[in-house]
Amino acid sequence: MNSATQKPRTLAEKVWDDHVVVKGENGEPDLIYIDLHLVHEVTSPQAFDGLRVAERPLRRLDLTIATEDHNTPTLNIDRVIADPTSRLQIDTLRRNAEEFGVRIHSLGDKEQGIVHVVGPQLGLTMPGITVVCGDSHTSTHGAFGSMAFGIGTSEVEHVMATQTLPLKPFKTMAINVDGTLRPGVTAKDIILAVIARIGTGGGQGYVLEYRGSAIRALSMDGRMTICNMSIEAGARAGMVAPDQITFDYVEGRDHAPTGQDWEDAVAYWKTLPTDEGAVFDAEIFIDADELEPFVTWGTNPGQGVSLSQPVPGPDDFDDPHEKVAAERALQYMDLVAGTPMKDIRVDAVFMGSCTNSRIEDLRAFASIIKGQRKADGVRVMVVPGSARVRLEAEAEGLDQIIKDFGAEWRFAGCSMCLGMNPDQLAPGERCASTSNRNFEGRQGKGGRTHLVSPLVAAATAIRGTLSSPWDLSIDTAFAPTEEVQA
Amino acid sequence: MDKISSVTGVGVPFRRSNVDTDQIIPAVFLKRVTKTGFDDALFHGWRQDPGFILNQPAYQGARILVAGPDFGTGSSREHAVWALRDFGFDVVLSPRFADIFRGNSGKQGLVAGQVPESDIERIWALLEEEPGREMTVDLESQTVTVGALSIGFDIDAYTRWRLLEGLDDIALTLRNEQAISEFESRRERWRPRTLPVRQSAGAE
Ligand code: SF4
Numbered sequence: 034m035n036s037a038t039q040k041p042r043t044l045a046e047k048v049w050d051d052h053v054v055v056k057g058e059n060g061e062p063d064l065i066y067i068d069l070h071l072v073h074e075v076t077s078p079q080a081f082d083g084l085r086v087a088e089r090p091l092r093r094l095d096l097t098i099a100t101e102d103h104n105t106p107t108l109n110i111d112r113v114i115a116d117p118t119s120r121l122q123i124d125t126l127r128r129n130a131e132e133f134g135v136r137i138h139s140l141g142d143k144e145q146g147i148v149h150v151v152g153p154q155l156g157l158t159m160p161g162i163t164v165v166c167g168d169s170h171t172s173t174h175g176a177f178g179s180m181a182f183g184i185g186t187s188e189v190e191h192v193m194a195t196q197t198l199p200l201k202p203f204k205t206m207a208i209n210v211d212g213t214l215r216p217g218v219t220a221k222d223i224i225l226a227v228i229a230r231i232g233t234g235g236g237q238g239y240v241l242e243y244r245g246s247a248i249r250a251l252s253m254d255g256r257m258t259i260c261n262m263s264i265e266a267g268a269r270a271g272m273v274a275p276d277q278i279t280f281d282y283v284e285g286r287d288h289a290p291t292g293q294d295w296e297d298a299v300a301y302w303k304t305l306p307t308d309e310g311a312v313f314d315a316e317i318f319i320d321a322d323e324l325e326p327f328v329t330w331g332t333n334p335g336q337g338v339s340l341s342q343p344v345p346g347p348d349d350f351d352d353p354h355e356k357v358a359a360e361r362a363l364q365y366m367d368l369v370a371g372t373p374m375k376d377i378r379v380d381a382v383f384m385g386s387c388t389n390s391r392i393e394d395l396r397a398f399a400s401i402i403k404g405q406r407k408a409d410g411v412r413v414m415v416v417p418g419s420a421r422v423r424l425e426a427e428a429e430g431l432d433q434i435i436k437d438f439g440a441e442w443r444f445a446g447c448s449m450c451l452g453m454n455p456d457q458l459a460p461g462e463r464c465a466s467t468s469n470r471n472f473e474g475r476q477g478k479g480g481r482t483h484l485v486s487p488l489v490a491a492a493t494a495i496r497g498t499l500s501s502p503w504d505l506s507i508d509t510a511f512a513p514t515e516e517v518q519a
Numbered sequence: 520m521d522k523i524s525s526v527t528g529v530g531v532p533f534r535r536s537n538v539d540t541d542q543i544i545p546a547v548f549l550k551r552v553t554k555t556g557f558d559d560a561l562f563h564g565w566r567q568d569p570g571f572i573l574n575q576p577a578y579q580g581a582r583i584l585v586a587g588p589d590f591g592t593g594s595s596r597e598h599a600v601w602a603l604r605d606f607g608f609d610v611v612l613s614p615r616f617a618d619i620f621r622g623n624s625g626k627q628g629l630v631a632g633q634v635p636e637s638d639i640e641r642i643w644a645l646l647e648e649e650p651g652r653e654m655t656v657d658l659e660s661q662t663v664t665v666g667a668l669s670i671g672f673d674i675d676a677y678t679r680w681r682l683l684e685g686l687d688d689i690a691l692t693l694r695n696e697q698a699i700s701e702f703e704s705r706r707e708r709w710r711p712r713t714l715p716v717r718q719s720a721g722a723e
Contacts, residue, residue, distance in 0.1 A: 055698050061682075066699070066703075069713075077555065077556040082554035083554050086554060087687075094713075095714040096713060097713060118550050157621055159711060162710060178668045186597070187626065194693070195689060195692045196703075197695075288711055288717055297708070359675060
């Protein structure tokens with residue numbers, strides 16, 4: 034590949050080009066090499082079974098890793114899993130991993146946890162690679178400047194057997210976020226605002242590249258939060274160009290390159306950012322200075338507003354589909370248009386999920402609740418993304434702050450992000466949740482979800498109504514993430 | 520995937536249209552963890568009725584399902600095709616298939632042949648005249664034969680070729696095995712590897 038004569042390319046195009054095994058002719062897909070395949074219990078069983086039926090081996094065990102997350106309980110993890118279907122899926126994963134020789138991190142292991150937390154923490158997720166998993170939130174890993182996307186079970190089998198996927202190139206969209214976030218406004222608020230702007234279908238067919246000074250200023254945990262929810266805008270993947278913050282995050286992790294390999298890697302990674310003059314298929318601009326803490330009011334992640342706003346009504350929308358959607362959402366959420374968002378009482382607060390369960394998220398949450406008591410009648414659950422995050426948090430004493438606050442400190446897993454394990458909302462219960470999907474019934478049948486940042490989750494847990502950290506009289510100790518890292 | 524050139528077996532006159540994937544395999548069976556063993560799940564609701572056609576002795580061991588229009592509509596579940604295959608069907612004929620179902624069929628070695636509605640009626644009449652009658656679907660010549668009746672069917676050329684060659688998506692990709700190995704030999708040393716397991720000294 035001769036870069037001198039080549040037309041300017043985007044980050045996504047560069048990563049794509051460097052993974053083409055066979056170029057597709059006449060509109061056929063390219064055959065793309067996959068650097069890292071993450072596996073969990075829900076979408077893998079039929080793929081393993083397919084290999085078995087066809088008597089095919091798993092081609093690259095050294096590029097494959099499995100963990101248990103969706104079905105795992107977050108209490109009493111040493112006991113037998115009560116739900117028989119959950120237990121069956123987990124047992125099946127364990128048996129398959131053993132039979133095929135796949136590295137697995139099971140319940141009780143330090144590296145067990147949500148698959149999208151585990152990859153980065155092991156240093157397996159790095160810039161310039163391709164990452165797939167049978168899970169839509171694989172987009173998380175794009176925060177490193179990798180091409181990462183979710184795949185279906187047939188594709189899981191395809192990757193297991195061939196370490197490649199036939200794919201047609203995606204279109205590219207630049208999401209420019211310039212300016213400086215005000216204290217109390219975080220990565221989660223950026224992505225909720227982006228989705229509210231472009232809609233849940235706005236990213237369809239695109240890889241989104243998040244750019245601009247506000248993105249550059251974010252930590253890796255913040256960038257992961259943003260890329261994680263790219264899928265909620267309908268996009269295939271989200272990416273952030275790698276920079277020194279990325280390199281510093283990866284360096285020294287268990288599976289990060291070392292010595293000369295590290296030097297080679299960084300030299301290559303520095304060539305990845307989008308070239309001057311490269312053209313995106315679409316582009317949007319967001320002013321970071323303007324952003325406020327954000328919250329969803331409806332039943333899709335695009336139905337969000339600033340916390341200082343009232344609940345919108347059908348009349349606020351011109352599009353007839355959006356009008357109908359708003360009506361239905363208000364009914365399901367049991368909300369009346371015009372009610373200030375901040376008057377809405379919650380029954381539960383969920384702090385966790387692959388969007389916001391990393392150590393920095395827990396630190397941000399703890400910085401607000403420290404020395405406080407949760408509001409009466411509100412159930413607060415804090416679920417670290419991985420067993421390692423749990424250990425880190427305990428080493429820093431965050432668990433004590435959380436327990437003193439009156440919240441439950443749980444073991445790692447997807448937990449109340451989706452109703453697949455015992456952690457669920459009861460019908461009609463309302464929850465401020467740091468997760469990524471507010472679909473009807475997502476957190477339990479009849480449950481009502483408001484998506485928020487960890488800081489908003491904390492403020493809400495203190496006041497009992499949807500609240501921004503700006504509403505608290507306590508010292509504005511809420512930590513801009515850089516400060517915490519230092 | 521086995522190569523298929525011609526299928527001869529009992530044909531089922533399945534006088535139903537709009538057979539959606541929820542009828543082919545209800546959602547409760549999607550919780551299973553295997554890709555095989557779905558034969559009991561096929562048409563589970565309808566099979567509770569003793570009079571249902573597939574419960575009749577004449578149609579045991581049937582290999583060809585002759586259905587009405589719009590077969591396989593609804594969800595994208597691949598289980599629908601697995602269930603038909605597991606039950607023993609190698610061919611489904613219908614005047615019209617749902618796109619996703621047709622795509623899934625091709626990937627899993629099920630022939631989804633399109634036959635005009637008037638011809639479907641003629642096949643039904645012949646099969647009903649003599650329940651348990653055998654028929655032949657020949658992929659090579661793209662013809663359906665029932666007794667003296669011989670008619671053509673449609674299937675897209677690429678899928679037909681794949682079925683004749685016994686190539687699923689994976690087998691097709693593995694035809695590029697050399698290119699994949701060659702790509703792997705060029706793969707930089709810094710790229711991630713999950714094995715051998717490494718553990719930093721600093722971990723708790
Ligand atoms: S935390 Fe939620 S969104 Fe993330 S992988 Fe688990 S279930 Fe999916």
